[in-house]
Amino acid sequence: MKHDNINYFVVGTFVLSMLAALLVVLGLITGRTGDRDEYHTTYDNVSGLAVGTAVSYEGFTIGQVDGISPIHGNGRTRYKVEFGVMRQADGTPWPIPADSVARIVSAGLLSAVTIDIEEGGSPRFHAPGEEIAGSGQRDLFGALADAAGSLNDLTTSSIKPLIDDVGNSMRTVAAQAEQTVPQILRDLESIARRLNESAGQVNNLLSGENRLRVEEMFRHLDASLSRLDKLLNESTSVVVDNRSKINESVEELRRSVNNVSQYISEITFNLEATSRNMNEMSRQLRENPSLVIRGKPPRDAVDGQP
Numbered sequence: 001m002k003h004d005n006i007n008y009f010v011v012g013t014f015v016l017s018m019l020a021a022l023l024v025v026l027g028l029i030t031g032r033t034g035d036r037d038e039y040h041t042t043y044d045n046v047s048g049l050a051v052g053t054a055v056s057y058e059g060f061t062i063g064q065v066d067g068i069s070p071i072h073g074n075g076r077t078r079y080k081v082e083f084g085v086m087r088q089a090d091g092t093p094w095p096i097p098a099d100s101v102a103r104i105v106s107a108g109l110l111s112a113v114t115i116d117i118e119e120g121g122s123p124r125f126h127a128p129g130e131e132i133a134g135s136g137q138r139d140l141f142g143a144l145a146d147a148a149g150s151l152n153d154l155t156t157s158s159i160k161p162l163i164d165d166v167g168n169s170m171r172t173v174a175a176q177a178e179q180t181v182p183q184i185l186r187d188l189e190s191i192a193r194r195l196n197e198s199a200g201q202v203n204n205l206l207s208g209e210n211r212l213r214v215e216e217m218f219r220h221l222d223a224s225l226s227r228l229d230k231l232l233n234e235s236t237s238v239v240v241d242n243r244s245k246i247n248e249s250v251e252e253l254r255r256s257v258n259n260v261s262q263y264i265s266e267i268t269f270n271l272e273a274t275s276r277n278m279n280e281m282s283r284q285l286r287e288n289p290s291l292v293i294r295g296k297p298p299r300d301a302v303d304g305q306p
Contacts, residue, residue, distance in 0.1 A: 036084040037128035048113030098122040
């Protein structure tokens with residue numbers, strides 16, 4: 001009997017030890033061990049969230065959701081999500097900038113939903129117990145529905161009217177073409193007939209003796225061009241050979257022009273005086289034509305008097 005009690009005691013001790021170990025392992029798995037700081041955030045929709053949902057900071061797991069409670073007010077319902085964040089190794093709170101955002105994310109289509117805190121750039125950090133701004137997760141099928149609605153609106157309001165306008169324009173162009181194309185074809189036929197007639201006339205012009213005359217004319221033109229080219233070469237040689245004399249002639253001409261320009265002012269003055277004298281004589285003759293016959297000699301100066 002004594003041995004049975006000892007066996008019971010050993011078995012009970014082993015079971016209690018395993019139970020304690022199981023509790024420790026569960027605590028480590030759930031992240032409820034160690035010092036933690038409580039934070040909370042608010043969402044309009046908490047689909048996929050539950051107690052125990054992991055909380056990460058830029059993808060690094062730092063805690064889990066502790067509770068979700070509804071908040072009713074202002075004609076709508078929101079949900080307060082409380083979660084714990086483990087402290088750092090030195091015992092200080094995890095640094096979460098004040099402008100950080102707690103987003104509901106899912107790494108893949110079939111992955112579990114988590115709350116990931118997107119790090120902000122504010123120099124101030126959240127104190128334990130404060131609220132972190134929340135941003136809900138867009139439902140994939142909702143996003144597809146919104147995209148389909150936008151595409152439908154785009155098709156109805158933009159693409160379809162554009163296609164209708166293009167169709168109307170094409171019909172208008174086709175109607176105009178139906179009226180103008182026959183006339184264009186008739187004009188083309190007329191032009192083709194005229195071209196054929198012109199080609200026939202050109203063939204008649206260049207046939208037989210006319211062709212020989214044209215060839216002869218081109219030969220004379222080539223000969224004239226050759227003589228002209230020779231003449232230009234000779235003229236160039238003459239100019240090059242007599243460049244010094246041409247320069248002397250130009251210099252002499254320049255000196256002559258300078259001499260003429262020096263006397264031009266005197267010539268102009270004399271012409272002006274002569275013009276005044278002619279005007280005075282014409283005036284006197286108009287007043288007294290007899291001056292041509294009876295002229296008064298100028299009086300002599302006496303004793304310095306005129």
